[in-house]
Amino acid sequence: MIPLRDSIRSRRFPVVTTALLAANVLVFLYELSLEPSGLIRFFHTYGVVPRQVGGIGSVVSALLTGDWGRLLPLVTAAFIHGGWFHLISNMWYLWVFADNIEDRLGPVRFLLFFLLAAVLGNYSQVIVDPRSEIPLVGASGAVAGVLGAYLVQFPRARVLALVPLGFFITVTEVPAVVFLFLWFLLQLFSGVASLGVPAMGGVAWWAHVGGFLAGALLLRLLRGREPRYYY
Numbered sequence: 357m358i359p360l361r362d363s364i365r366s367r368r369f370p371v372v373t374t375a376l377l378a379a380n381v382l383v384f385l386y387e388l389s390l391e392p393s394g395l396i397r398f399f400h401t402y403g404v405v406p407r408q409v410g411g412i413g414s415v416v417s418a419l420l421t422g423d424w425g426r427l428l429p430l431v432t433a434a435f436i437h438g439g440w441f442h443l444i445s446n447m448w449y450l451w452v453f454a455d456n457i458e459d460r461l462g463p464v465r466f467l468l469f470f471l472l473a474a475v476l477g478n479y480s481q482v483i484v485d486p487r488s489e490i491p492l493v494g495a496s497g498a499v500a501g502v503l504g505a506y507l508v509q510f511p512r513a514r515v516l517a518l519v520p521l522g523f524f525i526t527v528t529e530v531p532a533v534v535f536l537f538l539w540f541l542l543q544l545f546s547g548v549a550s551l552g553v554p555a556m557g558g559v560a561w562w563a564h565v566g567g568f569l570a571g572a573l574l575l576r577l578l579r580g581r582e583p584r585y586y587y
Contacts, residue, residue, distance in 0.1 A: 357535060358518040359452045360527070364510055370455035372463045376470060377447050380495060383435045384443050402432040403491030406482040415479075427475075434474035436493040446495045452515075454502045457575070460509055465578045473501025473571045480566020484551070497563040500543070501571025507536040508572045509579070540568050 387395060409415070409427065418426050437443040458466040477497020506513075513532040518525050547561035 357520075357530065357538070359449065359535065360516045360518065362452060362456065362510075362516070362532065363514040363529075364456045366455045366459040368459060370458045372467050372470070373450065373454040373458050376454075376495075377450060380435050380437065380443065380447060384437050387436070399436065399491040399493060402429055403436055403493040404429045404433045404478045404482065405491050406486050406488040409479070409482050411483075411486060430475040430478045431471055433478055433491075433493050434471075434495045434498045437495070438493055442494055446499050449499050450495065450502065453506045454499075456510060456513075457502050457505045460505075461575075461578055469501070469505070469571070469574050469578055470498050472574055473504075473567050474498035476570035476574075477501060477563045477567025478560075480570075481560045481563040483566075484547070484562040492560050492563065494560070494563075496560065497567035497570075500564040500567030501574065503536050503539060504568035504571030504573075505575035507533065507540075508575050540565070543568065 387398065390398060409430065410418075415427065418424065437446065454466075454470075457469070461469055474495070474497050477500055478492055480497070481492055511531075511533040514529045515532050515535045516527065517530050517535060519528055519530070543561050543564040546559070547565050550561055
């Protein structure tokens with residue numbers, strides 16, 4: 357299913373969501389300007405290389421010693437994409453769902469939410485595949501966090517989506533709780549199926565799973581008084 361729009365009306369313009377979209381597009385345009393060797397270096401410098409990040413002990417040590425540069429890719433990777441489809445799919449989901457989460461949290465808390473979801477989502481993939489030397493890039497973990505938060509905050513919303521039915525595609529409204537639950541199950545099953553398979557690049561399923569769960573938790577920690585919304 358491909359979401360087209362949701363039924364929740366935002367009360368204000370999504371400034372941070374728009375800025376994040378613009379930042380991702382600008383970084384991707386910069387990637388296009390690089391030679392292949394330069395792009396590889398860029399991915400290895402600012403993408404998450406699990407073997408370089410290390411386990412929990414290494415992360416704690418880096419935090420305590422102030423070696424935050426080693427952990428910076430957990431954030432910067434969320435602004436790097438491996439191709440047009442990768443970029444457009446992530447930005448489309450962000451545009452459909454993030455405005456309402458920004459509306460709920462406010463711009464400052466939403467930016468914090470996005471960055472934390474990116475870190476926790478990316479690190480979920482590190483935990484599952486700690487020896488990989490393949491750079492993890494993309495906003496998928498942070499976007500998954502937005503979806504997890506949306507499920508918690510707006511389960512009764514409706515999502516207008518393209519739904520494939522055999523050889524045909526129809527447009528229909530799907531309850532958000534159904535759309536997002538099915539999305540999460542797909543990521544979880546795909547992640548389980550990828551366990552034990554040698555890392556060859558591709559989709560970081562566990563970043564999606566971890567980001568989704570992190571987003572659901574972060575929303576509960578960051579949200580304040582409940583406003584009124586119209587479904």
